[in-house]
Amino acid sequence: MAAPETSFPPFAVTADLVVLTVRDGGLCVLLVSRGIEPYLGRGALPGGFVHPDEDLDHAARRELREETGIEADIGPDRDDDRPGPPVHLEQLASYGAPDRDPRMRVVTVAYLGLAPNLPAPVAGSDAAASTWTPVDPLLADPRRLAFDHGAILRDGVERARAKLEYSPLATAFCGPEFTVGELRRVYEAVWGVALDPRNFHRKVTGTPGFLLGTGRTSARDGGRPAELFRPGPATRLHPAMLRPTGPTPHFPKSARR
């Protein structure tokens, strides 16, 4: 921060959003179709310029609302009594390669949002062009997305996968009340694995602060009615919900015991 007060290199700063949800058993991301060059017609993450007088978090919330009609739950200035369910929103990372936008020098602060399975890309100013898109093909070929949005998506998905292990954020993919089976299908979709329903049930109901039982039940899936739960007060899970194969040992197999 030791710098002269005089001139400085001017940057554009944008807030872009990786908003994830689970639809039809698969992880999906909210994309808009670009209406202008460059990358005309390509998929892109929703987002836009940070205003001169607003915080980064505020810009992310505003862009989410403007482009998708979704209300986000971030920071202390949360106004209740408003339509639509909130989504979880947190800062992901910043991206500032000099050539990432051919038009100008722009630094993007990316945000990660987790949303329940909304009926459709919710109505909003620009919402017409926004669609839920399965992430798997996009992760396999990141260049399908405009700019460096493929890399941002990859980082967002990896963050979501990691946070499901030690935080109760999986509930952000569900509605206000949900069954253990619905929560399990969230984990299975995000991680791309099959989990044992019986061990999963014992684990999530046994982790203190994760779930709050409402005495009521729901028979949404044809079998025995399941109890409905709401998110509990925990912000960290203990013990954690570790991914089956372990957290990806990134070293030669020969080094294992």
Add this chain to the structure above:
Amino acid sequence: MAAPETSFPPFAVTADLVVLTVRDGGLCVLLVSRGIEPYLGRGALPGGFVHPDEDLDHAARRELREETGIEADIGPDRDDDRPGPPVHLEQLASYGAPDRDPRMRVVTVAYLGLAPNLPAPVAGSDAAASTWTPVDPLLADPRRLAFDHGAILRDGVERARAKLEYSPLATAFCGPEFTVGELRRVYEAVWGVALDPRNFHRKVTGTPGFLLGTGRTSARDGGRPAELFRPGPATRLHPAMLRPTGPTPHFPKSARR
């Protein structure tokens, strides 16, 4: 990213550094003393403007080198054959409250660096003013630091504490070779707890990919000579090195079993 190509609100973008090390059994951060207003004479994180043609990671590395003489190990463009040991450096988060700098609208991309216990703030252009400062008093009263650097420091320390659990990054606080006892004192200093030396030894040597034994030994601490180790190939620890009390259950105690 759907925006007109014309004008945009100009921002200054800086890269600021939270560089941590362990000295005398305590966690310390590298600070510079501000030579100009505002916050004249206060401690501040080293950093500076991102250049018009450089990546964010590059700016962080450059600022670290310019202000402290420390070479960092980040990204693919790492040039070996250079003096001094590298440090670990990773992006931490971005901070952009409208009033965080009274002079101008500035967004800071903060980086977290982990350094071994260097002899002293290494020689460099501006290194004269940089000093290792224990973090505990700064965390207790964040306003001792300029701008919002107290909050950035808090986030950096928390990131470091968390990453020690599931990554082998604690070795970044040690020299190229170290004993298990030295590594244990790193964990104790960063977490601020006492660990059982015997269980710690069995755990780190039993975690695949964490440590590579060199047949040699060292008697740096007066007792029986200890084997020297180097960092192993693992990038994630499995099983993890969990903090004693568990990962801070942030929910009412009554909810525990």
Add this chain to the structure above:
DNA sequence: CGAATAGTGTCTCTTAGACACTATGTC
């Protein structure tokens, strides 16, 4: 009835933590 989902019990294996004990250096 069978099929499907919900939920419990139980067993085995691994790991965390407590701590007794041995090993090898310095003074």
Add this chain to the structure above:
DNA sequence: GACATAGTGTCTAAGAGACACTATTCG
């Protein structure tokens, strides 16, 4: 010798995962 640190063995409690079993609905 005393003392300090390094390293191993062993026990107990808890969690992960496999899977048998019961419970409750629908068609």
